[in-house]
Amino acid sequence: MMEHKGFTLWFTGLSGSGKSTLADLVAETLNKKNFRVERLDGDEVRQHLTRDLGFSREDREENVRRISFVAKLLTRNGVVVITSFISPYQEMRKDAREEIGSESFVEVFVKCPLDVCKKRDVKGLYKKAINGEIENFTGVSHPYEVPENPEIIVETDKMTPKECAGGIINELYHLGFL
Numbered sequence: 001m002m003e004h005k006g007f008t009l010w011f012t013g014l015s016g017s018g019k020s021t022l023a024d025l026v027a028e029t030l031n032k033k034n035f036r037v038e039r040l041d042g043d044e045v046r047q048h049l050t051r052d053l054g055f056s057r058e059d060r061e062e063n064v065r066r067i068s069f070v071a072k073l074l075t076r077n078g079v080v081v082i083t084s085f086i087s088p089y090q091e092m093r094k095d096a097r098e099e100i101g102s103e104s105f106v107e108v109f110v111k112c113p114l115d116v117c118k119k120r121d122v123k124g125l126y127k128k129a130i131n132g133e134i135e136n137f138t139g140v141s142h143p144y145e146v147p148e149n150p151e152i153i154v155e156t157d158k159m160t161p162k163e164c165a166g167g168i169i170n171e172l173y174h175l176g177f178l
């Protein structure tokens, strides 16, 4: 096993923007390169680590606080952590960066226009949110603060998932993480 430093690749973006899709593809590529990789994904984490939490601002902050803590433990033990959560607030992402350590934190803005996400509606959640069946839904009834200084931006309405994932891997080389 080759030696490598841990870092956290923090995907942020609207629901349906492509965070989980790209996180999986990037994890697959890094696994093939013999990196130790762990995925922390919103849907799974919310069924286990944070199943007591909802989607109010306070609960979203607590969700990200716990995830950041786990990511920190793994990162300092040399794991490449790939997280995929909407993480809608600038401040919570800043807190995550501080907790994990700025030198080991790579914020990836998964950029996709809201109307494209709504059209994709992978989980049928936008439809429910628009019909008022779900409260506090990001982009509909809850804010999303666009990242100000992400290390990486991918525009998922302009390229295929494979191209976006390849772009992220390239950027990681340029940034010196690979």
Ligand SMILES: Nc1ncnc2c1ncn2[C@@H]1O[C@H](COP(=O)(O)OP(=O)(O)OP(=O)(O)O)[C@@H](O)[C@H]1O
Residues within 6 Å of the ligand: 013, 014, 015, 016, 017, 018, 019, 020, 021, 022, 042, 043, 084, 085, 086, 120, 122, 123, 155, 156, 157, 158, 159, 160, 161, 162, 164
């Ligand atoms: N370039 C692209 N990158 C990623 N996904 C894309 C791209 N183009 C189209 N898609 C499609 O967009 C959808 C993205 O869904 P995905 O579940 O990855 O979103 P998400 O950001 O994880 O949402 P959520 O926050 O609800 O978990 C998938 O159906 C995927 O195939």
Ligand SMILES: [Mg+2]
Residues within 6 Å of the ligand: 019, 020, 021, 041, 042, 043, 084
């Ligand atoms: Mg997802």
